[in-house]
Amino acid sequence: MEAVCSSQLQDLPTDPLLHILSYLHCRDLVRPDSALSWYELFVQTYSDLGRYVDVYSTLKKNWDQLKQFLHQRCPRIISSLKGGALEEDLDAVETQIGLKLPDDYRCSCRIHNGQKLVIPGLMGSMSLSNHYRSEVLLDVETAAGGFQTRPGMKTCLPLTFCFHTGLSQYMHLGEEGEEGRERGELFYPCPNQRASDPSAIDMFITGSSFLSWFTSYVQNVVSGDFPIIRDQIFR
Incomplete structure (x- = not known):
């Protein structure tokens, strides 16, 4: 055969x-x-x-573009990238959290499984007079350790983490419409201070899928839309 x-x-x-x-x-x-x-x-x-097969070419191209840019402009970030995860690693995480990971996210982890927990973060920094944030792209094992089951954040997986603020961007892995979210949607959680229910969570949506979230970020970086200051990507 x-x-x-x-x-x-x-x-x-x-x-x-x-x-x-x-x-x-x-x-x-x-x-x-x-x-x-x-x-x-x-x-x-x-x-x-x-x-x-439907996402590999796009993700590989964007990872290569990002790494080429980082080699020239942000060597500290490029040195923090981890190698690719194995299929067995991703399967083990799915067993651990009891849900399937989207194929676009799995594929990206196969290419590079996030970065080491160091500053500056791959996913950009922000700075105001009294506020600083730098987001690390978490490896899938660390992300699984922060998987949420509490009301308002059920079935949400953190993809990024900021040491200074403790904030993360999350990806919803549950059913369509569960707690008002679409499967695969990425967002910043924003607790509703006026709601009587502490589980009431508003959100600032940052992407409809991992693929769109990651590729749009990469293109903003390599096109020069995000400035590079002191070896960091600012957005």
């Missing part, structure tokens, strides 16, 4: 073959230290990352 599949793929016309390979990054196919053929390398990569 394997030989038949191999023959079929290699016999494909150029256009559909290029379409298939467009879902992979060129660096994933060009590995000088590999003794595998391009087809064997494709099969190996697809078997490992195939579930992310």
Whole structure:
């Protein structure tokens, strides 16, 4: 059966073959230290990352753009990035929290599993006369440790963390409409001080999905919309 599949793929016309390979990054196919053929390398990569075929190319491109920029402008941040997580690590987190992680978030963790808990944070800093914030992109294991089950924040996973304020951006992993949120939505929680119910949480939405949240941030960084001051990204 394997030989038949191999023959079929290699016999494909150029256009559909290029379409298939467009879902992979060129660096994933060009590995000088590999003794595998391009087809064997494709099969190996697809078997490992195939579930992310709809988002991998976009996320890999944005991670590469961000790292290229950080190498030049923010070397302290680039040195804090962690390597990619394994599928087993992500599966273990899903078992721990009892919910599935969105594929776009899982795919990003496979490329880089967040950063070390250091300042400055990858996800930007803010500074006023009496206020400073710098958000670290959490690795998935640390994020799972902060998974919320309390009323008002049920099934919410922290993606970022600020040491100075204790604030995080969260991603909702529950059902559509649960506590007024959509699945995969990212937000800052804003406790409603006027509500009699302490679980009443307003929110400032920062993204409709991890993919849109991360890629829009990266493009703001690499385009120069966010200034770089003292080796930090300010937004």
